[in-house]
Amino acid sequence: MTEITGDITKKREQRYSYGLMLLRECIEKKRPLTNPNVKERKVLLRAENISIAFGKLQALNNVMVEVKEGEILAIIGPNGAGKTCLLNVISGFYRAQQGDVYMEEKKITHLSSHKIAELGLCRTFQNIALYTGLSVTDNIIAGRHPHIGYNFVTGMIYFPWANKEEAFQRAIAEDIIDFLELEHVRGSVVGMLAYGLRKRVELGRALALEPRILLLDEPMAGMNLDEKEDMARFIIDINEFLKIPIVLIEHDMGVVMDIADRIVVLDFGNKIAEGVPEEIKGNPKVIAAYLGAG
Ligand SMILES: Nc1ncnc2c1ncn2[C@@H]1O[C@H](COP(=O)(O)OP(=O)(O)O)[C@@H](O)[C@H]1O
Numbered sequence: 088m089t090e091i092t093g094d095i096t097k098k099r100e101q102r103y104s105y106g107l108m109l110l111r112e113c114i115e116k117k118r119p120l121t122n123p124n125v126k127e128r129k130v131l132l133r134a135e136n137i138s139i140a141f142g143k144l145q146a147l148n149n150v151m152v153e154v155k156e157g158e159i160l161a162i163i164g165p166n167g168a169g170k171t172c173l174l175n176v177i178s179g180f181y182r183a184q185q186g187d188v189y190m191e192e193k194k195i196t197h198l199s200s201h202k203i204a205e206l207g208l209c210r211t212f213q214n215i216a217l218y219t220g221l222s223v224t225d226n227i228i229a230g231r232h233p234h235i236g237y238n239f240v241t242g243m244i245y246f247p248w249a250n251k252e253e254a255f256q257r258a259i260a261e262d263i264i265d266f267l268e269l270e271h272v273r274g275s276v277v278g279m280l281a282y283g284l285r286k287r288v289e290l291g292r293a294l295a296l297e298p299r300i301l302l303l304d305e306p307m308a309g310m311n312l313d314e315k316e317d318m319a320r321f322i323i324d325i326n327e328f329l330k331i332p333i334v335l336i337e338h339d340m341g342v343v344m345d346i347a348d349r350i351v352v353l354d355f356g357n358k359i360a361e362g363v364p365e366e367i368k369g370n371p372k373v374i375a376a377y378l379g380a381g
């Protein structure tokens with residue numbers, strides 16, 4: 088991990104270990120939560136030679152990306168570079184014209200987005216996708232469906248009768264709410280919340296799925312610096328405490344440089360650079376791509 092800006096570090100020290108304990112226990116029952124040392128990290132996800140075009144526009148051109156255990160991988164690049172397209176191909180929302188996606192050696196290229204999510208590839212969207220008419224708590228509970236069955240979730244939201252399983256699922260949702268500092272809005276209807284808070288709820292719902300890998304599409308877009316730092320802090324905590332590898336798509340290089348272990352840079356559908364933040368910062372191709380994009 089590279090050095091983190093002073094403010095993020097300070098905020099993290101001020102409150103750590105609130106929440107996520109229950110979720111951590113759930114995940115730990117399914118897999119060991121260890122962070123292998125950097126050199127021995129296994130590749131969990133591999134997108135190989137991905138190409139996709141829309142008419143004459145080559146949105147991705149032979150792009151190769153690997154995500155390793157325990158890392159925060161940032162995918163950056165100017166607007167229109169192909170970042171969201173790559174995430175869409177990986178998560179099964181778009182079909183690539185060329186290339187394959189593997190998760191732990193299993194080819195997932197032709198699986199539905201639904202199946203891919205069940206395998207543990209969970210994502211958030213650049214344009215928030217939540218149940219706007221439901222409360223924060225209910226949106227997060229909705230994320231529990233693979234672990235308890237969809238009809239049960241619907242039952243819990245619309246006919247909340249008391250039973251042990253329901254109480255447990257609500258406790259996990261509360262655990263996530265504490266962690267994301269959403270206590271004050273837990274009962275609010277999501278559609279009424281400010282943008283920054285909705286982004287947090289979406290992260291909460293993705294977490295509730297107990298992801299194997301978390302894919303975040305511009306989770307900090309449209310936020311002020313303070314909100315960006317909060318989001319960065321949550322991302323680091325999720326990565327460290329739950330050992331979940333994170334693919335973070337960002338347009339803005341600022342905070343990403345502080346929190347990413349590795350960075351992949353896309354420009355006009357091509358991968359133009361890849362490396363640790365220090366390598367990317369001074370890379371002339373990267374600087375040119377960003378300057379060229381104005
Ligand atoms: N469904 C689509 N139909 C047509 N063009 C698309 C579609 N999705 C993406 N594109 C185009 O592909 C390019 C890359 O888009 P995108 O991956 O969204 O960029 P970004 O890096 O900003 O996330 C853009 O030029 C965009 O207009």
Ligand SMILES: [Mg+2]
Pocket residue numbers: 170171172213
């Ligand atoms: Mg995008």
